[in-house]
Amino acid sequence: MEKSLNKRLSMLGALLCTAAASASAAPEYTDSQSTIDPPQFAVLNYDGQALEQLYGQNALDKIEQIPGFALVQNTASRGLSAAGGNVLINGAMPASKSESLSQILSQLPAAHITALHFYSTGHPFGSVSQYNQVINVLTHTSSITTNWQAHSKLTSAYQSYRPSELAAQLSVPIDVWQHQINVHYQDDRHQSVSSIASQSAQQVITEVGSEDFFEKLNSRLLSLNSTRQQTANRLILSAKTLQDDWQTDFNRLYGRMYHPLNHTWQYNESIDTVEYEFSADWLKKLGQGKQLQLVALQNKKTTNNHSVTTETGEQNDVFKQYKSHKEQVMQFRFAAPHSLLKPEFGIEISRNQLDAVTQTSGSQIASRVSEIRYLPFVAFTYTMNTQWQLYTRLNTEHTKLKSTTASTHRSDLNFIKPLLRLSYESKHNWDFALTARHHVDQLDFNHFVASQDAGFDRSQSGNHRLQPSQFNELAAQLNTRPMDSLFISLKIFNQWQKDIHEIVTLTNDSAGLGNAGNATLLGSVLSATLNTDNFLSGSQLSLDYEYSTARYHDPLTGTRATTGLTPHSASIEFRRDMPNYSWGIDISLPESATYFYQDEIFVERDHTEINAFGEYSLSNTLRVKVAINALNSAKYTYKQTYFDAKRGEIFDGETRFDEQVQPVVTLSLTGTL
Template sequence: MAVGRRSVCALAGAAVLGLNLVISSAALAQASVALTVDANVTNYPATFFTEFRPVTALDMIGRIPGFQFDGGTSGRGFAGTVGNILIDGERPPVRSDSLQSILSRIPAAQVVRIDIVRAGAGGIDMQGKAVVANVIRRPDGGVSGSVSASVTDNTQGRLQPNLNLQARRQWDGRSLEASLSAYQGSGDNHGIRERRSPTGALLLLARSQGVFDFHGVSGTTVYEGPFGGGRIRLNGLVDVNGSGYEGDDILIVPFGRETSLSESTQTKGEIGLRWTRSLPLGATLEVLGSQQLIDNDSIGSYDTPDFTSATVSDGWRGESIGSGSLKFASLETPWGSIDFEAGSEIAFNFVESGTAYLFDGSPLLLPGDDTRVEELRSESFVSGVWTPRENLSVTGALRYERSRITTTGSGGGAETDLSFLKPRLNVAWTPAPGHQMAFKLERNVDQLSFGAFQASAAFSTGIFGRGNPDIRPAQIWLTQARYERVFGRQGSFVAELTHEAYDDVLGQVVVFETPPGYSTPRQYNVTRNVGTATRETAKFTGRLPLDSYGMRGGIASATLQLRQSETRDPVTLLERRLSGEQPVTLSLGLSQNLVSQGINWSVSASTARPGRSFGPSTLSRFSIDPTFNAGLSWRPDDRLSLGGGVTVSGGSNNEFVLFGAPRDRGVPVYSETSRSNGTISAYGSVRRSF
């Protein structure tokens, strides 16, 4: 393991040295044109983006040097899901409406400027982020909208159309917007499966082919305006989508056929609100609320010459969140300014699932096939920002979380009370214009893994899982150091070093139980809290303008991520990396903006992505081949945008080993390899604004 760490450090050092040499030479010839408001806020006015002819705010975000878009995560409550984008200084209150979608609905013509805010800026709640982008819109932009459509074709001859409609009206400090999108598509895949015994004897050889399809319709609406002496934002979202798959494996050895069918639909609805109001003495009150409901239905079957099986599942889940916070006016002291904020959040989550299994026409009962899980959680916090100097800030926060998890169903019942103290420390320092250093230390709690409460069945391998009513969410201590260098109009270099220490990591082990109606014990996989883990990540991103190298408007970009993780395997008790971890990822890109022609073109490539997964009775290796992309966009005027491109998706290789018992004492039964071919797809798009 020490050798692996030295390799990561060596690669990281080489990457930093090489990129810094390039940046240093380029920085001598170019100076930043962004307007610096103070040491913690850099202002990019609309005129900064004019030469790039952006269509939406999302296009503008992609042109800001050094900024890395973060769309947020599916974490706990509002505080656990925030990304690094603000709209007029505030975060949208709807969790399902992605930041990417929200930005794509804001026309570039209605953006006054974008502020890049670093930790320590007064009046901005960073939520633990080192950098956020604050999109400032025009208060009264009249009526605007767009119609866009795209179609994708691939080597399987499957067309995938997409249609999107957007409309917006702004008047007297109010705005009303709505969007509707619809998509559908299909495709097929081909591959080869080969299964061999531990001695190398051929057990199975099959030619695999499958056809999949997907479709969806989504609608959103947003209202903003004055209310109750403050401002209110109301969001609504409805999304309906579905997918299906038909797989057919022609067995050459032995002779026969295997078929698989699956079909699923999901209906989602969500409403959210945010209300803010100024209070006396410079304080600000913010109230957030959200209600989300999701219905999932699925059916599936898997038939072989040896058996038949079927699965019918019905799931229903929801989340209710309410929160309030109070921001106080800055306090000026001889030692610098201090900002305070305090607040509290309460959330209720539930997941209800029922699954029926059939094996050779007879019902198969599994512990956890009918389950309801409820989580009632509250979190209170207090935070403060101390700015002793204009270029130095220290942010401290203390959050306290309490939750009660209640489980009922065929897997058993349990009630668990949990509490976590979650401190956070951020330090930001700007030693010189264009240079920023940040340090972060915080404790987080993962989202509760609701799937661990439910049963599972893999008929192809004979592995069945039982639900566990008594699990805890994993906790993470995160330490991160970040360095950012911005130069020229588009040049940047960002280095991030992150250490994560996990407690109560979830992992799968084997248990033996006698199910109802049976006289002998059966082997089940079960998810439990199994111990600790660590992960080190080094991530480097760079963008180098090529104007001084003879390519006007050109930008070369690169992203390198190195990961090293370690945990104790809950089955073998040996040290290994985390399951599914990809140690090295690298992507390269080249683009050019031709201002006079209104054309922008780009090419990019990503390296192969290998990884390993570990199950109680299985070992898997997988690798995704390199992927290549090429795109071209043309804006003949301010209202029309045309685009197109080609994507060459790499194939995948998978190796799967099944053991006859848990890996610590079992021997391999067989190993199976499969190969899926890559695809070449081309797309065309058109967008008309009004």
Template sequence: MTTLARFALTVAMLSAPPFALAQTAVPAPTVEGARTYTPADFERYSPRNALDMLQQVPGFVIRDAVQERGLGQATGNVLLNGQRLSGKSNDVLAQLGRIPADNVVRIEIRDGATLDIPGLSGPVANVVAKAGGISGSWKWQPEFREYYTDPQLTRGEVSVSGAYRSIDYTLGLENRANHSGAGGGTDIYNADGTLRETRVDAWTGENNQPRLSATLGWHGADGATGNLNASWQKVYFDYVEDGLRVGPGLVDRERAVRQEVRGYNYEVGGDYEFGLGSGRLKLIGLNRYEDRPVLTTVETRFADGAPAVGSRFIRDGEETERIARGEYRWKAGGDWQLSAEYAFNRLDNVSELYLLDPGGIYQPVALPGGTATVEEDRYEAMATYGRTLSPTLSMQLSVGGEYSRLSQAGGGGLTRAFRRPKGLASVAWKPMPGLDVNVQLQRRVGQLNFYDFLASVDLNEDQANAGNPDLVPPQTWELELEAVRDLGAYGNTTLRLYTQRIDDIVDIVPIGETGESPGNIDRATRHGLEWKSTFNLDPIGWRGAKLDTAVGFEESRVRDPLTGELRPISNNLQEYAELGLRHDVPATDWAWGGNVGYSFHARDYRLTEVGRMWEGPIWGSLFIERKNLKGLTLRFTAGNLLDATSMWDRVVYVDRRTGPVDFIEDRHRRIGPVYSFSVSGTF
């Protein structure tokens, strides 16, 4: 049975029987033409906070904000009191999770092109909330796995919100903890199909990221508003992998991998908006810093007593980002905005590589290009105009560009300057009641990962990047059509079609005669569709039940820089399907349901190998929820019930250009069932 057939069978079985609320002192009136939901529409779910409500809006799919260069124009599709969040670490979804459900006035689903916020398109959720007295919420989410992983007991969050005179505030403490693990066999075959080696490995990773956050909002009697947010986070990650390797004619070997990450980050940002002339001026500032040192050690010991071999890689990278932005907007035959932004990004990185000598001492070895400083100064200016053309048609046009200066000190660095046009044109059309259509054409400049400029090694997977000081940001032309159909009592469905042309796409390219690293390829294309729906089952007699469905297909093409052949973009998502069932049992405070999901990615293409590392093929879970037990919400989830595994299928070549194969790797590691429990409440 094929993977898609197994997924279809599973679907058939399952579907049988940071800124505080002061961004507006008083919630805005209901917007004509918006699809509006009030707290009464979510009563059956017994939500604890605004995010719980938003996640139950029929047919609406939350899109995370894209991490743009600097702050840039708005991305994502969620607003709070009609405003975007002018931060990075403290995203709007985290903020919604700290707003008690009692403070939510309504949720509006609007078309992005009808808003006076540049960059938004398609369905956008505006969560309208009011400030109240002191209130709080909390959640604890322990998790247990049957194999390879210790219990995770430290994931949770607590927040307090309130208002005093013209000040609103939210204080939060959370730990984004995650424990994971897998284990099983790997077979290594020679090019002729004979067995070269068998490996049995087991690994576990423990990640804890406690974070303190605070947001303050102020609103003056003259209509001026100000917001301030700050966060501080520690990062703890430990990875342990142990394995045994045997094979015909080979000495048995025990291999140990250890990785440790200890770091921290902080962010401070704010904005101040006030009336100026016939419009309003908003000034925004942000300062972000991250230090993330990583230590990885791999050692192999032999059963015949031969000296152990090992390697150690140490990397300490310090990232800094500073942003100053101004936005001036006014109305004159439509909505106008002029914006200007300066952003400074810097990476100071030190990398060291060591090899274990026969005496058991780690000796340093050269790692050219591993230590350097990368900086970028970027200036952006944009002008945006939007207006309603008719009762059923509106548009938004944004044009501008950016100038950036990239420099690298050390590692063969150099300095370069770029000028890039940017812009967006979108049209929102309502051809008939219950149908909304949005078309958008956008020119986007992508964000580079500064670590890609520098040499690095992956000791566990025996891969290395040579570093590439010649990297330039990719630029993308994006054309998108999205149609949203209201099905009345039956729910809602959304179809999105898109096509992209990417210039200077970042993929793995040859460096020198034998090296490889992320680099630019002249051009690539990407085309796809997404179809997402919510179907309420009350009209067919199953009261309190609903189905959430999603399917997507994508095709990409890029010319391989090594062979010259057309192939997919490395690791590009090619297809996925998801189904979620939730049944809120009428006249009770019980709910149950489940989810199944499938996804498939393209292979990764490197200088000497082609492979696919993934988990699946199908994930499945069931849950049961008590929505009100003495004021608490309790939920138990049994995950990975369809036995998804961790896999890596790759072919390693002597030379991929000419075709001779060195070996073929076939890895299957068991993950096992995942059991999680959550208890949440308010105070």
């Protein structure tokens, strides 16, 4: 069956290339908005002077300054419908699995942006119909340009001065084609110092010590993106190669209190990743505004993990793991945005396979996970009048999943995932949207294989019987501008979750991620932006706050929150943007998250963190920026509470880590040639 799917994907790919070739004879396309962005929704346009007032070096900088907009980017690893986020570039979602949406936006220079269109409650883009808010970035380059960036972190993690990041984008327009070559090099380093104290169940200090942590990411990226924009056709071809080398070192010196610290513990880990990706996105405009879209993607990623744990008086513990992940995706979509109900339908077909070989504790485990997914969908939009609109979408999924370790497990998964959204656009500076949907999370293949966290002395077995978690959600979002200088966005949601993922005892009596039952989650997201021109010209004050609470019945400890929940998250930013310079300061308030393991409760807390930046235009083609992260030194607290046998039983002591990261100054230069 897998060979049959490969043939079908190859045939669809051939059809895509044939259609793209036939598009080359069409006349040149000059106005991207008129074809892809029909003016049937209320939209806030940032162009001309309004765009210039969004100070920044790239698309990400400018988008983050738009009041009321929250960037959403998916981290799901498979398929196209689960990738990307709520920002489009010239009406198209970037088809990439090797880079996040924020990375792609940060590579789009501000000089290439002609307009930003912000849709707050409704939009005409079927590829991102699951989002209420969407921004469409319009670009145009008529001449050959080169944009470059150079960043250097001035921190003791670098023994000598050296760049931490170098990037260049070369844009070359040729006839109706727009080519962009992107080269990116990163040598990012991080270090911290921690104090450690452990105590027994009788609250007697058993061990004290200190730990030095060092982390380095060396990354190289080369990508080519070619866009052909015409009256009735748009073709985007993309090729990328990415190589990451990740190194992590823990050095711990410890001993008993009032005794010499004569024990050492070291953990050294290296993860090498190589990734190749090819994608094609073809959009054809048919008669009466109808649209036909075909997207194809192929991705291959290999990861080699090698770690060694060394402890005084103990034999070295070696962990090795090699993983190879292959993915082929084909997506078809048809839409008629100018028809009465604006129908759209399509299907996505994908094939994924992960092969892993894990060596640990003198044994070797070979694992394979393969999956074939069919995701057909249909959607309609009913515009009641100029203010009310109803959007309905029915997503379905049929997945054949096969996982093999010592034994083979097969699953046929079938889901129906409806979405219903009712939106209202007032004539008096406010709008709201009500959304009801059923969502199915995507399985992470990495949870099917063994893993370890040596830093906190934990390991987990893979669970090849893992099922996806899912939830029903009811959400309401309100955007309002009670006065010209104040914009407020509020979202409230409630989720009824099923088959949630928690650490459980597996059939082989080891701990691993499993399906643990049901839970409820209630949350809210508040964003407010106040224009403070009366106080200081060109300035604004922003507040972001998120609240979440969950109830899950734990068989070990009773009702509790779900693992990893962050109840409160808040940040405040004040910035001033002037024609030639910009500066700002932001404060992140303390957060905490709790993680539950079989014999341990792990709590992670951070403290108030202050960041600041200043940017100045030296000329029309050169900018300099200085940013200070953790101006007040970042502090983190990690607390492990142990229990005898199982969590919820006899208290068996605790360990506390107090980590501190010194301020990091980053000097950046951005230029255009």
